[in-house]
Amino acid sequence: MDQQGEGPPLYEHIYMNEFVYRKHVKQEEEDIVVCVCQFDANDPDSACGERCLNVLTSTECTPGYCPCGVYCKNQKFQKCEYPILRLFKTEDRGWGLLAAQNIEAGQFVIEYCGEVISWKEAEQRSQLYESKGLRDAYIISLNGNESIDATRKGSLARFINHSCQPNCETRKWTVSGEIRVGIFAKQDIPAGTELSYDYNFEWYGGAKVRCLCGAPSCSGFLGAKSRGFQEAFYLWEDDDTRYSVDNIPLYDSGEDDPSLKLPKPPAPATGTAAEDGVSGSLTSPMVIEPLNSVRIGSGDGEAAAAGEQTLYSPEAHHQFAQNAMISRIQSNAGCRKYHIEPGPSKFPRLANGKTKTVVKKQVNVKLLAESFASAGTSQELLALEEAKEEAAAALEALYDEIRPAIEEHERDTQDSVSTSVAEKWIEASCRKLKAEFDLYAAVVKGVTGNPRPLRRGRAVPPVTEGEDNGEIKYLEMSSSQ
Numbered sequence: 001m002d003q004q005g006e007g008p009p010l011y012e013h014i015y016m017n018e019f020v021y022r023k024h025v026k027q028e029e030e031d032i033v034v035c036v037c038q039f040d041a042n043d044p045d046s047a048c049g050e051r052c053l054n055v056l057t058s059t060e061c062t063p064g065y066c067p068c069g070v071y072c073k074n075q076k077f078q079k080c081e082y083p084i085l086r087l088f089k090t091e092d093r094g095w096g097l098l099a100a101q102n103i104e105a106g107q108f109v110i111e112y113c114g115e116v117i118s119w120k121e122a123e124q125r126s127q128l129y130e131s132k133g134l135r136d137a138y139i140i141s142l143n144g145n146e147s148i149d150a151t152r153k154g155s156l157a158r159f160i161n162h163s164c165q166p167n168c169e170t171r172k173w174t175v176s177g178e179i180r181v182g183i184f185a186k187q188d189i190p191a192g193t194e195l196s197y198d199y200n201f202e203w204y205g206g207a208k209v210r211c212l213c214g215a216p217s218c219s220g221f222l223g224a225k226s227r228g229f230q231e232a233f234y235l236w237e238d239d240d241t242r243y244s245v246d247n248i249p250l251y252d253s254g255e256d257d258p259s260l261k262l263p264k265p266p267a268p269a270t271g272t273a274a275e276d277g278v279s280g281s282l283t284s285p286m287v288i289e290p291l292n293s294v295r296i297g298s299g300d301g302e303a304a305a306a307g308e309q310t311l312y313s314p315e316a317h318h319q320f321a322q323n324a325m326i327s328r329i330q331s332n333a334g335c336r337k338y339h340i341e342p343g344p345s346k347f348p349r350l351a352n353g354k355t356k357t358v359v360k361k362q363v364n365v366k367l368l369a370e371s372f373a374s375a376g377t378s379q380e381l382l383a384l385e386e387a388k389e390e391a392a393a394a395l396e397a398l399y400d401e402i403r404p405a406i407e408e409h410e411r412d413t414q415d416s417v418s419t420s421v422a423e424k425w426i427e428a429s430c431r432k433l434k435a436e437f438d439l440y441a442a443v444v445k446g447v448t449g450n451p452r453p454l455r456r457g458r459a460v461p462p463v464t465e466g467e468d469n470g471e472i473k474y475l476e477m478s479s480s481q
């Protein structure tokens with residue numbers, strides 16, 4: 001929010017991205033895609049309207065090359081063709097941006113300009129801004145390697161606030177060989193309406209910031225729907241009720257053997273995470289994603305209390321960045337095509353489209369194995385558990401390895417992941433599934449074929465008279481029986 005009291009926030013206004021750590025791509029002539037539109041004075045859509053090949057691929061026409069010349073309508077980023085917008089001070093979210101004229105659904109509103117920096121630089125700057133107490137986040141993710149930082153230099157787009165029910169959305173366009181981020185109207189926006197889009201905040205373990213968008217579907221906090229945030233704060237979500245770490249009743253380990261007991265369902269929340277009073281700094285990069293992306297967020301030091309990484313150590317940041325990447329990739333086009341997911345999802349989708357956060361029950365195989373009388377079964381279980389863990393680790397490692405490839409394909413070409421990457425992934429997933437299957441099959445086999453409940457009177461080997469006091473007894477058998 002406003003760092004300078006009542007005055008306008010200090011930043012340098014720019015109309016184009018500035019390249020800080022590298023030069024702007026120099027587009028070769030043979031790389032320029034020329035459309036086949038022909039200007040027709042009677043057809044307003046003829047000069048690079050919706051049918052233009054470049055428009056269809058979210059690429060702007062290059063001045064001097066477009067057959068429609070000065071009539072070309074597909075150079076909106078380059079010509080800064082924005083509707084009239086007005087900066088205003090909101091009551092509770094610092095500055096915001098208004099439509100000062102009616103805007104039509106689909107209309108290009110403004111480019112999100114700033115300094116194009118590497119992802120590493122974005123991490124460092126985030127830490128710096130955090131340490132300086134800057135509360136507002138202006139860094140967005142541009143592609144797998146780069147971000148746009150509008151903190152010091154930017155366009156008016158830097159003032160658009162987040163909403164969980166936004167009237168605008170972000171889209172990526174290719175302009176002269178570079179990807180640029182535009183804000184587009186999702187719906188007709190009457191003059192005087194505040195503009196908003198969904199930030200898809202990346203959560204790095206920073207402050208939990210209450211979302212003040214006021215939408216009925218508001219998620220409570222900026223980034224609350226991000227995977228990392230949910231993992232840190234929510235264990236369970238039922239329709240509109242979220243059960244956070246704070247709400248889970250303490251389990252009394254003295255009651256019985258926890259490994260053999262299912263977790264109790266959480267008690268109804270009295271103060272869900274969404275009700276915690278929080279404030280704090282927020283300098284984590286935002287992620288600008290294609291429309292089908294997962295939301296990602298920003299958060300706070302409670303993560304540390306919850307056993308998560310602490311704020312902004314390089315390792316911690318890397319860790320969170322990885323988690324965040326996983327969230328994004330889960331829903332990108334390439335992964336949908338090949339059903340690539342970063343392991344079994346902790347957030348299954350409900351019929352109403354919401355996610356349900358469930359705690360995966362951890363079976364303590366060691367204890368389970370001990371409860372089988374047969375030493376053979378025990379050993380088999382332990383060996384299979386080891387195989388399962390190895391396969392899971394291999395899958396995780398592979399995921400980290402192929403993540404940049406998936407991102408590159410998703411972001412730069414909006415295309416699917418390459419077949420070889422997908423095949424590698426499928427192979428590793430199968431290996432892990434097989435290891436899991438073998439383990440659980442062995443457990444079942446151990447239960448059905450080994451510790452078999454026997455009662456007197458059945459056609460089973462007899463037990464000694466007097467032993468039958470109603471208790472279930474187990475008979476030692478070999479696991480192959």
Ligand SMILES: C[S@@+](CC[C@H](N)C(=O)[O-])C[C@H]1O[C@@H](n2cnc3c(N)ncnc32)[C@H](O)[C@@H]1O
Nearest residue numbers: 001093094095136137158159161162211212213
């Ligand atoms: C890109 S800036 C938006 C402009 C900002 N309001 C300003 O005064 O410069 C993003 C920051 O605005 C604030 N913000 C944006 N949307 C918000 C929301 N829905 N609820 C609470 N704070 C919000 C947060 O501090 C966020 O980090």
